[in-house]
Amino acid sequence: xxxxQFMCAKLDELAVVGNRVRLGKLELVIRDxxxxxxxxxxxxxxxxxx
Numbered sequence: 001x002x003x004x005q006f007m008c009a010k011l012d013e014l015a016v017v018g019n020r021v022r023l024g025k026l027e028l029v030i031r032d033x034x035x036x037x038x039x040x041x042x043x044x045x046x047x048x049x050x
Contacts, residue, residue: 003028003038003041004037004038006021007019007021007028007030007038008038015038016033017030017031017032017033018030020044025046026043026045026046027043027044028042028043028044029041029042029043029044030042
């Protein structure tokens with residue numbers, strides 16, 4: 001499944017830059033949207049895992 005489909009399926013709202021989706025202890029962050037499509041996703045890794 002492409003990242004765009006995965007992110008949109010997890011969001012309860014229209015995707016906008018800055019939206020976050022948790023993936024275990026990690027977060028996927030929408031970084032760029034063009035022509036109503038997610039074109040860049042960032043990965044946020046916590047500095048410490050509990």
